[in-house]
Amino acid sequence: MIQKHRNLVPHIHPTAWVHPSAVVIGEVELGPYVTVWPGAILRGDCGAIRVGAHTNIQDGALVHTTFDVSQTVLGERITVGHGAVLHGCIVESDCLVGMHSTLLDNCRIGHHSIVGAGAVVGVGKEFEPLSLIMGNPAQRIRACNEKNLKQIDYGWNAYKGYREPFVNGEVEDLPDDWHYWPDEP
Ligand SMILES: CC(C)(COP(=O)(O)OP(=O)(O)OC[C@H]1O[C@@H](n2cnc3c(N)ncnc32)[C@H](O)[C@@H]1OP(=O)(O)O)[C@@H](O)C(=O)NCCC(=O)NCCS
16 A cells, blocks of 8 residues: 655655555655565655665565654665564665564664664664674674675565566465365375
8 A cells, every 4th residue: 555645655666566565655765676565564654764776675564753853764775574663763775684673763774784683773873884783782793794795685686586476467366255275186
């Protein structure tokens, strides 16, 4: 669902893709090849949400801001894992934000960093580029190594592929009363 909020219409690049069950409202900008997966919510009613090219926002992730306090700005080639909460934060390009992590107002994640699954990044916390960040409260454990940089690259490239069947008409709605149970061989 894509909604206008008062005079604010989402800006969605022609190559960006939003699953029909995702919700995009108001002051939201989705750049080229951005993907927004089932059940994700980007609510731009209290401040801007900007998402750079090739970033994927996975199922059930929630993106919002605090009015007059923060904006959410995501760079390019970022993976936002399932169920992550990004609230008024800045994530620079080439990062992986793990599943169910929470990023609070005005924190900043430097480029080529990983926020581990389940981490909680406090209000206003800043992490330098190439940080591996984990825990609650989130800490920089060490610099990202080669394996971590590959994990970052793998994330956004994989989602580039997962987008294909959806934009090529290979995914279709079935009726709500759909039943099918193949016979045992
Ligand atoms: C952080 C992460 C990238 C692992 O990095 P890694 O360099 O491969 O680290 P390892 O798996 O070798 O783990 C190193 C240590 O950190 C711990 N650890 C790993 N992930 C952790 C996390 N999210 N939170 C807390 N501790 C974690 C491991 O248990 C291990 O501890 P030990 O040394 O005491 O055994 C990975 O665990 C993670 O959280 N990935 C996010 C994946 C995701 O959400 N993707 C998006 C959806 S597709």
